[in-house]
Amino acid sequence: MKFHLSTLLLLPLLLVFSLESLIKFFIPKKKKSVTGEIVLVTGAGHGIGRLTAFEFAKRKSKLVLWDINKHGIEETATECRKLGAQAHTFVVDCSNREGIYSSAKKVKTEIGDVSILVNNAGVVYTSDLFATQDPQIEKTFEVNVLAHFWTTKAFLPAMMRNNHGHVVTVASAAGHTGVPFLLAYCSSKFAAVGFHRALTEELAALKRTGVKTTCLCPNFINTGFIKNPSTNLGPTLEPEEVVNKLMNGILTDQKMIFVPSTISFLTVLERILPERFLALLKQRINVKFDAVVDYKVKGH
Structure with missing residues (x-):
């Protein structure tokens, strides 16, 4: 009873804060400077990671590029240097905890303290549960979420000492809703979203409000990882569009970024609509992509 009464007393504040949020929505947020910041991007050898590195390079950040593909990060580094930024490359397997810790130690010794960490590296296997091999499931979790723990613990x-920094989690819309034949991927991205949210709360509890957090949750992106994706929510996203949203979110300290923004509305609907209606809605959304399905119904 006490809790309910104290909650009712908060209603006037809800109205005030809602009005404040509405006003802020129409006022452009001031973007912070990242010039001179040491920015580490995992999975920087291609796709979202590479384009994110380019955006920080344009803003004269000092880049630390991690990827398992040496050729890929060297290409990224070359372009970053052409943009006038310093760029340092490290070949790192983000499924290897000790490799992450060892590389992190080198970064701190040779370059300095990372102030912006972009946990972008990820893997995906498009198959049903039975066609997804055990090592693939393990790898999905090692790269898509466990690596976030190891990099964050390192940097x-x-x-926190400086009460200044930013931890960026590249997750997915699949971290908010289940998708058939992406069971391991969805599970790992749900965990990544949970990591971001819990880390945000923990930093607040420790009064480290100068350390910001951002989580990116896009729909299908045209990076080639998932073959022939389609959905009635709209066309497959181009990486440039997603990175533009991500950079704007980082520079304005936005906590959660959905691309397209309609996904945020759908995540709310999923929690309040009847299950039967949700099933019909998901049929209309009609998510499709090429997948390996090993399960066979008896008699077929």
């Missing part, structure tokens, strides 16, 4: 202490 967050300096940010």
Whole structure:
């Protein structure tokens, strides 16, 4: 009873804060400077990671590029240098905890304290549960979420000491809703979204409000990882569009970024609509892509 009464007393504040949010929505947010910041991007050898590195390079950040593909990060580094930024490359397998810790130690010794960490590296296997091999499931979790723990444990202490920094989690719309034949991927991205939210709360509890967090949750992106994706929510996203949204979110300290923004509305609907209606809605959304399905119904 006490809780309910104290909650009712908060209603006037809800109205005030809602009005404040509405007003802020129409006022452009001031973008912070990242010039001179040491920015580490995992999975920087291609796709979203590479384009994100380019955006930081344009803003004269000092880049630390990690990827398992040496050729890919060297190409990224070359372009970053052409844009006038310093760029340092490290071949790192983000499924290997000790490799992450070892590389992190080198970064701190040779370059300095990372102040912006972009956990972007990811893997995806498009198959049903039975066609997804056990090592593939393990790898999905090692890269898509466990690596976030190891990198953050390595670089967050300096940010907390300075009460200044930013931890970016590249997750997915699949971290908010289930998708058939992406079971391991969805599970890992749900965990990545949970990591972001819990880390945000933990930093607030420790009064480290100068360390910001951002989570990116896009729909299908045209990076080639998923073959022939389609959905009635709109065309497959181009990487440039997603990175533009991501950079704007980082520079304005936005906590959660959905691309397209309609996904945020759908995540709310999924929590309040009847299951039967949701099933019909998902049929209309009609998510499709090439997948391997090993399960066979008896008699077929």
